[in-house]
Amino acid sequence: MIIPIKMHTKYKILSISAALFITGLSLQGCHHADESQEKDTRFQVTDTLLNSLLTDTVKEASAVSQISLTGSIAPDETKMVKIFPLVSGVAQDVNVQLGDVVQKGQTLAIMKSAEMAAFTKDYVSSEADIRNTKRIYESTQDLYKSGLASQKDLEQAQSDYQKAQAEGKRANAVVSINKSNANGYEVKTPLSGYVVEKNLTSNTQVRADNSQNLFTIADLSTVYVLVNVYESDISKIQTGDPVKVTTLSYPDKTFEGKIDRIDNMLDPDNKVMHARIKIVNPGNLLKPGMFANIQIKAKSGETLPEISSSTLVFDNNKNYVIVVDGKAKVHIQPVEVAKTVEDRAYISKGLKPGDRVIASRQVYMYESLKD
Missing domain, CATH: 2.40.30.170 (Efflux pump adaptor protein, beta barrel domain)
Structure with missing residues (x-):
């Protein structure tokens, strides 16, 4: 069939227009497909992701300052003693040095003392007096029962015996406090610990009325x-x-x-x-x-909202947190930090008690959400 030139030209134009329309639809379809693909690849928060992350609940707390x-x-x-001399004498053996560890009852030094000889003499004499007055008291009791001693004699013998006993207790106490052995007067520590002060060396003359202590333990x-x-x-x-x-x-x-x-x-x-x-x-x-x-x-x-300082994200000279809005919903929240003490941050603006913030992988979420 022969088609006229005009008809042929018109048919050609329609064919070209149809081709362009189909091409446009194809391109538009491709564009929508690209948008759909791009949308699918964007970061999304899911229930599964939220459940795998740690959260920190904002609490209202009394803010602390670090000084x-x-x-x-x-x-x-309460656990320190100063040791003073109870007698005068000359130090012979100083067995410890500054900083040494000592045990309770340990001898720190030995002193030669004439006073200790007198104390020993008094003790021995008091023991002899006790034995003598006791014997006299017992004999007087027998004589009194036989009618050969008066009541006055018995009371005198009893009084002498009691005085001898009292003097014996005194002499015994003095000797017990002022420990000594064959070498002389022993300076002992009543406490276990360290020698933190030492004011005694060998051959030092010591006086009991000196106000300076010998050792401090x-x-x-x-x-x-x-x-x-x-x-x-x-x-x-x-x-x-x-x-x-x-x-x-x-x-x-x-x-x-x-x-x-x-x-x-x-x-x-x-x-x-x-x-x-x-x-x-x-x-x-x-x-x-x-x-x-x-x-x-x-x-x-001051009372302020408190969170763990590890939940903060610092970016462009500002602090942010990732706040959980609800199920699978989060958002970036700028905050102002009033102070940070150790691992706790006190927030002056941006959060309130009860808010929940992401406490793990928050930097990753921040980078993903801010794009």
Whole structure:
């Protein structure tokens, strides 16, 4: 069949238009397919994902402040004794040195003392007097029963015997307190611990009326940390506040304790208030005189929402958390941190008590959600 030129031209145009339309539909279909594929590959939060993550519930808590102070280690006064001489004499054998460990009852030094000889003489004489007056008292009793001694004689004999007994007890007490052996007067320790002070050497002349002690023995199983508290920090601390202590000698070891005492007066020279911290000293590592750094967790009196500091995400000089809205719903929440103390963060803006935040893989979720 022969088609006219005009008809042929028109048919050709329609064919081309139809082809372009079909091509357009194909391209549009491809475009929608790409969008669908792109949408499917975007990050989505599912119940399964949420259930696999840890969450932290925001709590309302009294905010604490961390105060840094310095101090020094000192012996526990309730477990420390100062040893004074009870007699005069000359030191012969000093058996311990400063820092030595001693046991209760151990001899620290021997002294030659004329006074000890007199004490021994008194004790021996008192024992002899007791035996003599007892014999006389018993004989007088027999004579009184036979009518050969008067009531007065019996009472006198009884009185002499009682006096001799009293003197014997005194002499025995003196000898017991002032321990001695064949070598002389023994200076013993009544406490197990460390020799933290020593003021005696061999051949030193010692007087009983001297105000200086010979030795100081301290049990270091517990020690004190003496702290100077500045006026600006006085209102922030109180007895019972938990404390962490570190020293130059053991920089990687932390000792924990509590404030045991706070003085009620300022030091007039340094304008500081003294506080005392009691610390258990395992292995007697802490020694008197050591320098100490003290971290005190003190209550600030302010109540703020509290979360674990590990839940925070820091980006572009701001802090964020991932808040759980409900089932399979989360969002990025900017927050303002009032203060961070150890592993706890106190939030001034952005969260309220009861909110739940993601506490694991939160950085991954933050990067996925912010795109």
